[in-house]
Amino acid sequence: MPRSKIFLFLPIGLAAFAVGLWLSFDLGLYPERVEPPTIAGFLITPPKVIEDFTLIDQSGQSFHQDRWRGQWTFLYFGYTFCPDVCPLTLLELGKLQKILEREHLDQNTAYLFVSVDPKRDLPQRLGEYTAYFNPKFRGATGTAEELAKLAQQLGIYYKILDSAADGQNYTVDHSTAVLLIDPQARLRAVFTQHSPDTMAADFRKILELPPQ
Amino acid sequence: MKKTAWLLLSALCVPFTPALAAEPGAIQIETPWARESPPAAANGAAYMTLVNTGGETDHLLSASGEVAETVELHTHLMENNVMKMRKVEAIEVAHGEPTVLRPGGLHIMLIGLKKPLVAGQTFPLTLRFEKAGETSVQVTVRGKDAAAMPDGHAHHQ
Numbered sequence: 360m361p362r363s364k365i366f367l368f369l370p371i372g373l374a375a376f377a378v379g380l381w382l383s384f385d386l387g388l389y390p391e392r393v394e395p396p397t398i399a400g401f402l403i404t405p406p407k408v409i410e411d412f413t414l415i416d417q418s419g420q421s422f423h424q425d426r427w428r429g430q431w432t433f434l435y436f437g438y439t440f441c442p443d444v445c446p447l448t449l450l451e452l453g454k455l456q457k458i459l460e461r462e463h464l465d466q467n468t469a470y471l472f473v474s475v476d477p478k479r480d481l482p483q484r485l486g487e488y489t490a491y492f493n494p495k496f497r498g499a500t501g502t503a504e505e506l507a508k509l510a511q512q513l514g515i516y517y518k519i520l521d522s523a524a525d526g527q528n529y530t531v532d533h534s535t536a537v538l539l540i541d542p543q544a545r546l547r548a549v550f551t552q553h554s555p556d557t558m559a560a561d562f563r564k565i566l567e568l569p570p571q
Numbered sequence: 572m573k574k575t576a577w578l579l580l581s582a583l584c585v586p587f588t589p590a591l592a593a594e595p596g597a598i599q600i601e602t603p604w605a606r607e608s609p610p611a612a613a614n615g616a617a618y619m620t621l622v623n624t625g626g627e628t629d630h631l632l633s634a635s636g637e638v639a640e641t642v643e644l645h646t647h648l649m650e651n652n653v654m655k656m657r658k659v660e661a662i663e664v665a666h667g668e669p670t671v672l673r674p675g676g677l678h679i680m681l682i683g684l685k686k687p688l689v690a691g692q693t694f695p696l697t698l699r700f701e702k703a704g705e706t707s708v709q710v711t712v713r714g715k716d717a718a719a720m721p722d723g724h725a726h727h728q
Contacts, residue, residue, distance in 0.1 A: 439609075442616040442681070444647065444654045446609060447674050450715060484611040491609040491715075516653050528641065528682050532655045551652055 396564035399552035406545035412509045414501035417486030422499045427544035432469045434538040438476035453493040454555035474500040475517040597625030598703040603710040608688040615681040621670040630661040630701040638694045640683030690714040
């Protein structure tokens with residue numbers, strides 16, 4: 360090939376490559392140029408769409424998925440007969456709410472405690488129980504079927520050890536994760552470490568991400 | 572004469588008897604406490620640190636008290652982020668290393684509280700040890716912000 364042609368085609372080739380590279384970024388072929396943050400748990404990307412469900416809130420009203428829309432929801436599954444781990448986690452969530460409030464990140468957040476023990480946790484009991492930990496907290500429960508459907512979608516495990524002779528004094532094995540539901544009612548993150556400072560820092564990181 | 576010799580011999584032995592492991596008091600019980608109960612909460616838990624000052628391993632076999640319908644020894648097992656609370660038959664208290672009953676771990680489970688646990692109040696529990704026998708403690712009820720996890724959230728790992 361004559362040398363003059365190389366000088367002609369080389370710049371053209373380079374220019375085409377550059378345009379291609381630019382287009383590939385611009386067309387969103389590399390949408391994750393922002394490194395996903397490391398959190399104490401799992402960031403769900405893209406956020407997981409959840410099928411609708413029907414729970415019963417602390418006032419005895421139906422609680423559907425649309426109640427999650429328009430705000431971030433910290434979600435925790437447990438039961439009020441739990442003497443130790445559930446109160447601890449709710450205390451930590453109560454502190455998280457105070458941190459977020461101090462940082463003006465709390466206007467658009469909700470906190471929901473879902474009891475997986477509907478036999479003993481009647482709605483009114485849930486209301487009194489959750490309000491003790493923080494006035495913003497709400498409680499809900501549901502039929503065994505609806506609870507199972509929701510928990511399964513969210514990766515929450517629980518098992519009622521209903522073997523007590525009197526049918527009352529049983530315990531429940533359950534996942535201890537705190538879940539974060541995004542304003543589109545999708546699962547966005549799973550927090551496996553419940554220190555309020557860690558959860559607050561992780562929540563800030565998630566807020567800074569581009570919308571999904 | 573023989574008798575006197577024996578007496579002398581046994582008297583000599585007394586100071587060399589190892590720490591009185593079989594006697595009550597060989598287990599020291601430090602800071603027994605419980606967290607106040609949230610409204611509508613039916614159950615509670617009591618925590619404390621057991622220190623074996625004797626020479627032999629001892630076991631806490633049971634706890635009892637008027638505070639709740641049933642009092643049991645429990646532990647928590649954390650498996651794949653699933654918390655499993657289980658009854659245990661006994662809690663070992665080995666010499667040299669304190670056994671800590673704490674949130675998220677070993678605890679005395681108070682099932683069916685007869686009345687709510689109120690911060691600032693105390694209630695008695697009777698502990699029965701295999702070797703040290705029975706001893707009574709006063710459990711102090713702390714507010715909801717009582718140091719939750721002095722072990723740095725180990726149970727969440």
